Amino acid sequence: MPPTHAPGTDYGVDAPAVMRNLFLVGIACLLAGLLLPRVLHLGPVALQTRPSFLWPAGFFIGEALLFLLYVKYGKFRHRDLMLSKHAWQGDEQVLDIGCGRGLLLAGTAKKLTSGHATGIDIWSTEDMGGNAESATQKNLQLEGVADRCTLVSLPAQEMTFADASFDVIVSNLCLHNIYDKPTREQALSQIVRVLKPGGVALISDYKLTGEYADHFRNAGLNVTTQWGSFLTTFPPLRIVVARKPA
Ligand SMILES: C[S@@+](CC[C@H](N)C(=O)[O-])C[C@H]1O[C@@H](n2cnc3c(N)ncnc32)[C@H](O)[C@@H]1O
Incomplete structure (x- = not known):
């Protein structure tokens, strides 16, 4: 399709x-x-x-x-590939880190019935043209999923959610924008912390994915990686699939 x-x-x-x-x-x-x-x-x-x-x-x-x-x-296409890595039940609590204008957030929300999707971002216009919470909200409304989504202005490295809050965490082209390694490690530790046991993190980026995979492995998660399409993702994107043992 x-x-x-x-x-x-x-x-x-x-x-x-x-x-x-x-x-x-x-x-x-x-x-x-x-x-x-x-x-x-x-x-x-x-x-x-x-x-x-x-x-x-x-x-x-x-x-x-x-x-x-x-x-x-x-x-x-890449969004659909990422979201195919989880067997959706519809009741998941989802977090999109660096949701931008809502590409993955709206995509995940469409998979939900009783679940909820939360998108966090710092709305950098260098990283995404026209980036603004209002632009994302408009997309969510046009997609018909605004009632299943919440937007929060929050940096990935300073997440304030309770431990084990999310069944699925997604992120595309966000974490490389955290330039210093200790702060990136902080963001990765936050992902591990807020992911529920049995949950999955799907983290896609064009670089540093080896670093993300190592961090998740060292934290005890089961990790695999997969390249996106070399023709339709530029720069080529790799998805880290990290599952937290139940
Ligand atoms: C290239 S855009 C990708 C947006 C969206 N994930 C997508 O695939 O369309 C990167 C996004 O990450 C956000 N971002 C950058 N650093 C961030 C941080 N430390 N915490 C949260 N979001 C961040 C930017 O504001 C931007 O919206």
Whole structure:
């Protein structure tokens, strides 16, 4: 089944400055390759401009287009892959860490009947274009799941939930934004603390997933990892599946 989202929803552009810069550098290289004289004499060096600029142009524009494919299509497919790692009963208490504009939060809420989904975020507009609690709330309403969701402004490393509060914890492209390792470790310890025995954490990111997996293993969780699609997740995303023994 193709990945879905409700009409009118807007799940934003991840790291918008990165995508913009990839396009800008690519276009600058393309123009340089096409418009500069074919050979530039820089002192003793003769620079062949076409290969020197057109290959990087292809590289940067290609990366920008892959990024766009993720934003417009791949993120919904990746969400569905992540959520397929749990056998949903409908009564789960779910936490989405760094929910952004509600991609995973709305996705999990649609799996719930009597359960509830909580999304936490610090609403960074560097990490997600147009990031705001109100934008997420609008998406939840358009998806018809607002009654099953709560949004909380809270950093991952400072979670205030009681121990063993959640059956399922999800997070996509959030934890790498915590730049220093001790604070990241704090966030990972919080995940272990608020996860119920028998619960599962599904943590996806483009880097540091080995670090997350090691932390969860050392905390006694059973861990496996799985790559997302290399074509439709850019940068390639890996999912850490960490199950807390019952
Ligand atoms: C790239 S966006 C991804 C959003 C969403 N998970 C998705 O896949 O569409 C990363 C999100 O993590 C949030 N974030 C960054 N650092 C955080 C932290 N320490 N605690 C909670 N959220 C954080 C940002 O505000 C942003 O909404």
